[in-house]
Amino acid sequence: MKLDRWLLTGILGSQIISAASLAAEDADTIDALKRQIQDLDQKVRVLERKQELERETATEKAKSAPSVSLGANGFSVRSADSNFVFKVRGYIQGDGRFYADEEAANDTFLIRRARPIFEGTVYEKFDFRLMLDFASGINSSAVNNGILQDAYLNARFLPEFQVQIGKFKEPVGLERLQSGANLLFIERGYPTQLVPNRDVGVQLQGDLLAGLLRYEAGVFNGVADGGSGDVDASDDEKDLAGRLFARPFKNSDTDALRELGLGVAGTWGKQDGSGMLGKYKSPGQQQFFSYRSGAGTAAAPNVVADGDHWRISPQFYYYLGSFGLFGEYVISDQSVRRDAGTSSSAWVENTAWQVSASYVLTGEENSWKGFTPKRAFNPAEGGWGAWEIAARVGQLEVDDAAFPLFADPATSASAASSWGVGLNWYLNKSVKFNFDYEQTDFDGGTSGLLEEGEHVFLTRAQISF
């Protein structure tokens, strides 16, 4: 019995010892496994965090990378801080002119404007613009020319103080200052013909009173009414030009007045020579007035600019919802001289005015800088673009003092009075069709055009980007 007990005790004891050692072994294993799991857990966490940091770094890098965009506003490249910007834009206008009168110019298609635009900013404050034009000349018979339209630098030292140098539009005519791509009618109205177009010079400009008042004042070579120039070939004198334009309610809560703009602009200078005299055209771009141009003899008198030339132009625009209205009045007062063996001089004061109204039928917000259709043309989805109707009246009067000594009353009219209506279809922000009818009556003159007047139907297809 004792032996059995001892044997049993021995067996049990050995089993207990073996179980205890097994338990100790398991605990060690479990501890080791726990440590391994913890190590692996840390490794996984570290790897995940590294990935997270790499993603953050990539996002940061993306923020500092230049951005490239292509869209309705053209192609642009912009540095991450926006201090350097380069844009390529442009627009093309294909026009049709159809005259109702036999005596008028030929019906024609033409490329009215084909303008690539390169513009941008360097070092945050220095803007530049280069715009060329490869379109037909000023009328349907002129050959295509490459013309430098704009080439300037604008240093934006402060919003209130900027200096613009180069070739650009003189700050005078309201409609002249509107981009050719945003015109309400296919051709600008009469006031534009009495104000300078593009000229070379230096201009100070800026926005005052939190943008309520804009000023522009510059010194330019000087150009004829409606003309552009690249060099001052006629004299040493320079023209001064300036404009003040206020939007007094721009920042107010009164919706009805917010888009009211009022301004006055003018030029003064001394101009000499035949290149400094204007020639005036109808809405159909037919010339109805020019000064005498000959050899300077009694049989063929010649008229030239002869000293002071000043212009003044009050102007306004007003927009409310889909409705728009603008108008301007220009006086161009110029000293002229007739050379015909002997010389005689006179002051000739020509005037022009225009009032234009428009209404966007499809409900877009009308504005001086144009608008974007709410729904682009896409019939499958019910989009028909934006439709706008327009009407205008205008007149250009030549001073009686011009006749007969300085202008031939047979070939030049003393006044042109026009009215016109238009329909504009904006398929999208880039594509637009214009359809205008303009009717003009002339005072004076014996040519077929001047006696019969002008009845012209104008069309335009425009793409801008």
Place this chain on the structure above:
Amino acid sequence: MKLNRHLSLASALLALILTVSPSPAQAKDITLLNVSYDPTRELYTEFNAAFARHWKEKTGDTVNINQSHGGSGKQARSVIDGLQADVVTLALAYDVEALHEKGRLIPKDWQRRLPDNSAPYTSTIVFLVRKGNPKGIKDWDDLVRPGVSIVTPNPKTSGGARWNYLAAWAYAKRKFNGDEVQIKDFIARLFKNVPVLDTGARGATTTFVQRGIGDVFISWENEAFLALKEYGADKFEIVAPSLSILAEPPVTWVDRVVKKRGTETLAKAYLEYLYTPEGQEIAGRHFYRPRLPEVAARYKDRFVDIPMVTIDEEFGGWSKAQPLHFGDGGVFDQVFKP
């Protein structure tokens, strides 16, 4: 000549335009940008609100203060590259000095324009460990043991990390009696235990606190206290090493920007407000050590009295320490092998 008649007309029109152009409203909504380093988000959120109230009461003007935060060195570079900061409140004087050296945005004597070398509050470097301190970390020696995982940001981009590095260097310098070989080896072993280098202190806090990486976080003292406050004292604890470094985060207005923006008076007043009892109290509340004695006294019990070296006495100032240790090819580049 009809000029006179028309000039009269023009004058009348001009008068009309100027008459109907109202003067702009006396709008005094002024915006200020404070470009700061990583851990000051909470401090300046409260301080900005207090200053805006103070300024409104004093002048009637409304001031909106925008904040930008990131690694101190990176923030300084952004300002030099054109970020329009009216004021900078960075982690160390070297980064502010760069605005003068590299950008000529502030004058050379910028540090003398405000009291206490333009550092309105101070801090130091401590260890944040997990509750119970499972790795038994008590001093810098414990960080270089094999198997200890350390979280600290990259000294190349983070001001806080540069203070961390220099505090470790100061400790090793004493331990090895200035033997540079052994000091470098100590620093190398320390960074060998760093698995992830964040670019800024806040990112490193995220790594340690939220992502659960590492056994110890070498941290700004204020950031360590913030972690305790935000995530619970039951999860972490602060260990004060036997030696640390006095961190003096400086502030200044950026002359070139404030002159251009017309915010010079406001920017100066903003920074001067940091030295007032109200500003110092806010700094204390956010675990920065206030300079003003009466405010510092109220927070005395919060902060451990750690022996500290200073950047000027120990390293000859930032102008020497920066290129030697953190410049391209400097000591850090030599010892850190990722």
